Amino acid sequence: xxxxxxxxxKPAAPDGPAVNRRAFVENALKACAAGxxxxxxxxxxPVALGQDAPPTPGYDPTEHYYGMGIDISKCIGCGRCVxxxxxxxxxxxDAHHFNTWVERYVIDDNGEVTVESPxxxxxxxxxxxxxxxxxxxxxxxxxCNHCANPPCVQVCPVGATFITPDGVxxxxxxxxxxxxxxxxxxxxxxxxxxxTKHVAAKCTFCxxxxxxxxxxxxxxxxPTGARTFGEVGHRPTPLERFxxxxxxxxxxxxxxxxxxxxxxxxxxxxR
Amino acid sequence: MKVPQQVVRLGAVxxxxxxxxxxxxxxxxPETFGKxxxxxxxxxxxxxxRPKKYAGHQECAACHxxxxxxxxxxxxxxxxxxxxxxxxxxxxxxPLDVKPPAPRDRGFCPLCHAYNPSRPTGFPxxxxxxxxxxxxxxxxxDPHAPVPPRVPAECSACHAQIARTKALSHHANLxxxxxxxxxxxxxxxxxxxxxTKPADRAFCGRCHAEGATGxxxxxxxxxxxxxxxxxxxxxxxxxxxxxx
Numbered sequence: 270x271x272x273x274x275x276x277x278x279k280p281a282a283p284d285g286p287a288v289n290r291r292a293f294v295e296n297a298l299k300a301c302a303a304g305x306x307x308x309x310x311x312x313x314x315p316v317a318l319g320q321d322a323p324p325t326p327g328y329d330p331t332e333h334y335y336g337m338g339i340d341i342s343k344c345i346g347c348g349r350c351v352x353x354x355x356x357x358x359x360x361x362x363d364a365h366h367f368n369t370w371v372e373r374y375v376i377d378d379n380g381e382v383t384v385e386s387p388x389x390x391x392x393x394x395x396x397x398x399x400x401x402x403x404x405x406x407x408x409x410x411x412x413c414n415h416c417a418n419p420p421c422v423q424v425c426p427v428g429a430t431f432i433t434p435d436g437v438x439x440x441x442x443x444x445x446x447x448x449x450x451x452x453x454x455x456x457x458x459x460x461x462x463x464x465t466k467h468v469a470a471k472c473t474f475c476x477x478x479x480x481x482x483x484x485x486x487x488x489x490x491x492p493t494g495a496r497t498f499g500e501v502g503h504r505p506t507p508l509e510r511f512x513x514x515x516x517x518x519x520x521x522x523x524x525x526x527x528x529x530x531x532x533x534x535x536x537x538x539x540r
Numbered sequence: 541m542k543v544p545q546q547v548v549r550l551g552a553v554x555x556x557x558x559x560x561x562x563x564x565x566x567x568x569x570p571e572t573f574g575k576x577x578x579x580x581x582x583x584x585x586x587x588x589x590r591p592k593k594y595a596g597h598q599e600c601a602a603c604h605x606x607x608x609x610x611x612x613x614x615x616x617x618x619x620x621x622x623x624x625x626x627x628x629x630x631x632x633x634x635p636l637d638v639k640p641p642a643p644r645d646r647g648f649c650p651l652c653h654a655y656n657p658s659r660p661t662g663f664p665x666x667x668x669x670x671x672x673x674x675x676x677x678x679x680x681x682d683p684h685a686p687v688p689p690r691v692p693a694e695c696s697a698c699h700a701q702i703a704r705t706k707a708l709s710h711h712a713n714l715x716x717x718x719x720x721x722x723x724x725x726x727x728x729x730x731x732x733x734x735x736t737k738p739a740d741r742a743f744c745g746r747c748h749a750e751g752a753t754g755x756x757x758x759x760x761x762x763x764x765x766x767x768x769x770x771x772x773x774x775x776x777x778x779x780x781x782x783x784x
């Protein structure tokens with residue numbers, strides 16, 4: 270707008286160098302009107318940055334409500350889920366960015382708990398240096414819990430992260446401003462900052478697979494069936510059976526996040 | 541009544557501001573924002589439209605039905621094709637141009653089958669250093685229907701963790717069958733048919749009660765006085781019975 274203003278004095282020139290108030294206001298308004306398309310174009314720019322894909326035909330998100338079951342007693346720590354997730358979702362192949370990762374808990378005879386996750390378990394786990402003093406040890410696969418009451422969605426200042434009608438917590442990459450509030454808010458450490466896209470990133474439950482009727486990549490490749498996928502509550506899916514046949518726990522239940530990743534045979538030491 | 545001129549002007553300015561606000565709002569807020577909640581509903585569709593890289597084992601079975609049938613009957617029936625062969629969507633799209641990799645060396649199988657005390661007991665594990673060194677796994681095991689080359693003679697083939705613990709304990713010289721009756725079917729169908737376990741204190745008392753016959757080094761206790769409310773294995777782990 271400021272750029273247009275030098276035009277303003279021109280029509281008033283015949284009256285002399287002084288610009289009376291009426292002429293100034295009239296010309297300012299004209300300049301505004303002339304600049305409008307420019308302003309509109311600038312305002313439109315962020316929205317016009319990209320086209321969104323059309324809705325998936327034949328898929329109604331309100332008909333689904335997804336959740337995952339993880340049986341700790343079946344996990345062998347092979348890390349195939351971690352590798353599959355990275356390949357499927359183009360997660361950077363370094364040791365700091367994971368949608369899902371596997372932790373090994375080692376509890377020694379004094380009750381000391383050691384938790385480790387070398388490269389997130391991408392290359393599996395070497396045996397512990399000594400298995401002399403191990404009281405018990407097990408693997409815990411972790412990922413976004415897709416909370417029904419997600420703290421990360423609450424703190425997003427722009428509405429770039431949200432929970433879909435089918436219960437999946439997603440990030441809108443075009444709308445995210447990269448403020449990292451959600452990464453701080455997640456009590457499970459499930460979110461990370463994308464080093465090149467500069468937006469928050471996380472597990473999507475492989476949403477692009479769900480709409481095609483497939484299970485997430487980590488569930489597809491789990492060789493022992495430690496991961497189960499299905500719907501919570503209202504459909505006969507493998508998850509329903511999993512929840513009927515096992516005693517179910519969730520991580521950090523006291524935070525009232527209402528996770529939809531359910532653990533069976535979870536040790537009390539798991540945080 | 542005549543509206544004062546300054547009120548008209550003020551009104552006009554306000555009206556202009558409101559219109560400007562509405563215009564800016566309609567331009568700044570994306571089309572689908574607020575349709576389903578405080579977010580762009582269209583973002584969901586964009587995420588849903590991402591390409592998949594893992595095709596899913598159903599796609600593999602469409603062409604490789606012979607292998608799929610074989611796998612479905614073997615011990616790897618729960619293991620999806622893409623666990624070993626990697627993401628195959630590219631191969632599904634162009635079957636002749638993109639050939640799936642197949643791990644043929646000794647490096648891959650131990651990801652699951654190397655001994656690791658953190659793994660659940662009963663999961664088949666080997667020590668890659670001593671287990672037929674340098675031989676690729678596939679020379680003896682068919683990865684699509686793996687079976688141990690012979691039915692394991694010793695319990696330790698599967699229960700390695702227990703065997704190793706027991707080997708260092710005072711019970712090292714007792715065969716598993718001292719305490720467990722193992723039906724033959726357990727070796728074929730291990731999860732469906734379980735071996736027996738001792739059920740009462742009297743069983744341990746056969747060696748450890750005062751006046752029990754048998755090995756005289758075995759510690760003897762007064763069965764009536766020694767914590768009679770508990771079963772022995774509530775305090776002593778039978779595979780490593782020393783209390784610590």
